[in-house]
Amino acid sequence: MKINGQFTQLSRITVKLASQSHRSRGYREMERFADELDLAQYQTDLMTMSAITAIRRQFEADAGRKDCRDCGAPIPQARLQHVPRAHRCTLCQERHERRSSPH
Template sequence: MATGWAGDDAVHEQIDATVKDAVERARRQLPAGPGRERCEECDAPIPAARRRAVPGVCLCVDCQAARDEQASFSGYNRRGSKDSQLR
């Protein structure tokens, strides 16, 4: 259903454009280049296969997993009841 001067698919086009812009922005922020041969944090060797798979890699698998785990902790119980979310 069209409203005002907008076309029938205007909302979907706007959503698609927003998603496309977000994906492009995220891709520009990805590291690039050959990557490091040793981990920045623990100085462990980074295998050549990982360097080929992840351009610009600077952490070994263990250090990257630890960093990802830290970043994903929000402190909120999102699976609990509504009461637990209201605290």
């Protein structure tokens, strides 16, 4: 069968080209580049996970806060009822929002 013979010949050529490209300098450079990208992604993932962990710890530490983060005064009970996880008294929160505002 002519088609089977052509397929077999094509397969041999493909294998030969693949083995040659594996040994080529360009292939080694591409592998090295891919390894560098993998390492960069791994480092980015580690930094991201570290930042998330730090934020979670800070959030958990502040969750039971009863005193204002900025001035240290007790956060009024009425504010805690409306905003259970408030970190600042009303006055300090307003100041914080004005400073953070892009206007």
